[in-house]
Amino acid sequence: MEGGEAPLPGGAGEKRERLRVESLTKVYPTGKRALDGVDFTIREPGVVAVIGSSGAGKSTFIRCVNRLVEPTAGRILLDGVDLVGLDRAGLRAARRRIGMIFQEFNLVERLTVMENVLAGRLGHVGLVDTLRRRFAPADVDAAFDLLERVGLEGFHDRRADALSGGQRQRVGIARALIQRPDLLLVDEPTASLDPRTARQIMRLVRELAVERATPAIVNLHDVALAREFADRVVGFSAGRIVFDDAPVALDDSTLDRIYGGENWHAPPEDDPPSTSSGARPTTLDDAGA
Amino acid sequence: MSAAGPPRPPHGRPKAGGQFPSGDRPPGGGGAQAPLRGDDTAAPGRTWRRRAPGETLRAWLALAVGAFVAAWSVSALDIEWAFFRDAHVQAADLLVRMWPPRWSYLPAILRPLVETIHIATLGTAAALVLSLPVAFLAARNTTANRATWLVGRAILVLSRSVNTVIWGLVFVAIFGPGPVAGICAVAARSVGFLAKLVAEAIEEVHVGQVEAIAATGARTPQVWAIAILPQVLPVLVGTAVYRWDINVRESSVLGFVGAGGIGLYLYASINQFAWQQVTVILIATSVIVLASEALSAFVRSRIS
Numbered sequence: 001m002e003g004g005e006a007p008l009p010g011g012a013g014e015k016r017e018r019l020r021v022e023s024l025t026k027v028y029p030t031g032k033r034a035l036d037g038v039d040f041t042i043r044e045p046g047v048v049a050v051i052g053s054s055g056a057g058k059s060t061f062i063r064c065v066n067r068l069v070e071p072t073a074g075r076i077l078l079d080g081v082d083l084v085g086l087d088r089a090g091l092r093a094a095r096r097r098i099g100m101i102f103q104e105f106n107l108v109e110r111l112t113v114m115e116n117v118l119a120g121r122l123g124h125v126g127l128v129d130t131l132r133r134r135f136a137p138a139d140v141d142a143a144f145d146l147l148e149r150v151g152l153e154g155f156h157d158r159r160a161d162a163l164s165g166g167q168r169q170r171v172g173i174a175r176a177l178i179q180r181p182d183l184l185l186v187d188e189p190t191a192s193l194d195p196r197t198a199r200q201i202m203r204l205v206r207e208l209a210v211e212r213a214t215p216a217i218v219n220l221h222d223v224a225l226a227r228e229f230a231d232r233v234v235g236f237s238a239g240r241i242v243f244d245d246a247p248v249a250l251d252d253s254t255l256d257r258i259y260g261g262e263n264w265h266a267p268p269e270d271d272p273p274s275t276s277s278g279a280r281p282t283t284l285d286d287a288g289a
Numbered sequence: 290m291s292a293a294g295p296p297r298p299p300h301g302r303p304k305a306g307g308q309f310p311s312g313d314r315p316p317g318g319g320g321a322q323a324p325l326r327g328d329d330t331a332a333p334g335r336t337w338r339r340r341a342p343g344e345t346l347r348a349w350l351a352l353a354v355g356a357f358v359a360a361w362s363v364s365a366l367d368i369e370w371a372f373f374r375d376a377h378v379q380a381a382d383l384l385v386r387m388w389p390p391r392w393s394y395l396p397a398i399l400r401p402l403v404e405t406i407h408i409a410t411l412g413t414a415a416a417l418v419l420s421l422p423v424a425f426l427a428a429r430n431t432t433a434n435r436a437t438w439l440v441g442r443a444i445l446v447l448s449r450s451v452n453t454v455i456w457g458l459v460f461v462a463i464f465g466p467g468p469v470a471g472i473c474a475v476a477a478r479s480v481g482f483l484a485k486l487v488a489e490a491i492e493e494v495h496v497g498q499v500e501a502i503a504a505t506g507a508r509t510p511q512v513w514a515i516a517i518l519p520q521v522l523p524v525l526v527g528t529a530v531y532r533w534d535i536n537v538r539e540s541s542v543l544g545f546v547g548a549g550g551i552g553l554y555l556y557a558s559i560n561q562f563a564w565q566q567v568t569v570i571l572i573a574t575s576v577i578v579l580a581s582e583a584l585s586a587f588v589r590s591r592i593s
């Protein structure tokens with residue numbers, strides 16, 4: 001399936017709603033209103049960057065979508081199905097279609113790279129097979145292909161705790177993608193990485209989301225990364241969406257609106273984007289054995 | 290580590306009334322603190338006590354209470370002091386009768402010695418298997434609800450508060466005398482020990498790893514098996530190996546209550562006043578206990 005996957009029917013022209021969030025509200029038990037009536041729709045694949053100052057509700061938003069955080073009110077429709085009302089079995093089925101990538105990678109440290117990647121298929125495996133680590137041959141094939149694609153060929157038997165941060169995030173990406181998700185949720189994928197690795201990871205996320213025609217919601221702290229790698233930018237402030245447009249529309253006044261007043265001189269661009277589209281694996285500096 | 294580090298600048302302690310070398314600071318002095326002047330005028334009148342006056346009073350009170358409790362216990366015990374008068378004579382007499390060890394007895398106790406180790410090993414293995422479900426029941430983050438948590442906690446308390454020998458009595462009453470009762474006794478006592486530590490480990494797992502697996506749509510038992518079990522496995526194995534060597538020691542006395550192992554032979558030899566056999570048993574048991582302790586320490590050092 002790898003590489004030869006045909007673009008999804010909804011890929012190019014058709015504008016069906018893939019994700020629709022309606023007046024999503026989250027009030028934490030502390031009384032903190034982290035989300036305050038968020039409306040948000042994704043109609044086409046591509047990268048949606050979510051930016052906003054610390055505490056604006058970005059993580060809460062992303063984690064409400066797959067109900068790692070239970071929304072207080074509102075609806076979350078994934079291809080027309082409301083995730084908020086689902087029972088446990090329904091939620092599990094929905095989660096199988098949503099891949100998630102974390103800032104802290106959240107690999108199971110004591111398991112191997114292969115076990116971590118295949119964990120993305122757990123929704124399709126019974127408990128006994130889980131304990132015996134028996135996965136469908138097609139899944140194992142897909143895992144090898146994905147490891148190659150993210151630049152970790154030959155790393156399958158390494159333990160996750162023996163990897164660098166960049167390598168771990170690549171495993172995290174492979175784990176999310178082996179789910180063959182209809183939606184990717186990515187919470188600050190690069191915040192624990194150095195700037196160079198951060199760009200490589202963002203490029204990889206972007207390439208894979210485009211290749212597979214999968215919409216991705218990516219929380220980012222770095223406006224420069226959002227400008228470069230996103231098709232659309234959503235700005236959060238105090239639990240509300242205050243900006244939703246193409247990255248080119250991000251100017252100082254909109255940044256003021258999102259982040260509050262500051263002096264916005266762009267950070268120096270010392271690493272110009274080498275726009276490598278296509279299926280070539282991103283070069284991997286930190287993969288050296 | 291520290292030996293390889295750069296040599297620390299010598300922080301000479303100032304002599305009384307002396308000046309600190311310029312640019313140097315008193316050791317341990319806070320950074321924000323103004324450098325001390327070495328005036329003699331500052332020194333008199335300063336006192337320092339380990340405890341505040343109230344604390345001193347409390348310390349004396351604690352000592353008095355302790356002395357009272359000790360005196361009370363001794364008087365309540367009705368100790369026959371006359372026995373103390375010739376205790377050293379009795380001890381010397383016993384040592385003479387215990388020596389030399391009757392080594393010809395050794396072949397006869399090899400089988401019960403091995404049985405002792407088997408009791409400890411099988412009991413620990415059974416406890417290892419049983420402790421996992423109990424631990425998941427007793428850990429706050431994996432138990433189903435308050436009732437199941439209480440059940441888990443109750444198992445822990447019951448298992449841990451009853452001594453292995455008492456468990457031996459219970460299981461001898463159920464299964465009759467023999468090693469099966471011993472294995473059950475060891476398992477019953479060890480389940481609580483292992484499950485308590487594993488439950489604590491479960492409560493301290495990295496939640497991010499658990500969330501990540503839950504987010505793939507895995508069922509709860511799968512999340513436990515993939516995200517939690519690997520994280521607590523070192524604790525489980527390390528604790529079990531540690532418990533195993535405790536169990537070797539404990540199963541050597543299980544024979545006193547008929548639960549198999551070397552204890553039965555020790556008990557019989559004492560009752561027959563066969564002190565030279567007792568010496569052989571004590572030496573052989575010590576060797577096995579020391580060997581199991583060394584093995585257990587080695588295995589635990591290898592777990593990563």
Ligand SMILES: Nc1ncnc2c1ncn2[C@@H]1O[C@H](COP(=O)(O)OP(=O)(O)OP(=O)(O)O)[C@@H](O)[C@H]1O
Nearest residue numbers: 028029030032034053054055056057058059060061
């Ligand atoms: N579990 C929680 N309990 C109570 N309050 C919470 C909880 N999680 C988040 N909050 C609060 O909700 C608000 C939004 O938090 P959230 O983590 O979504 O922000 P964020 O935009 O992701 O911030 P950051 O950029 O720092 O990651 C914050 O004020 C935070 O303190």
Ligand SMILES: [Mg+2]
Nearest residue numbers: 058059060188
């Ligand atoms: Mg966040």
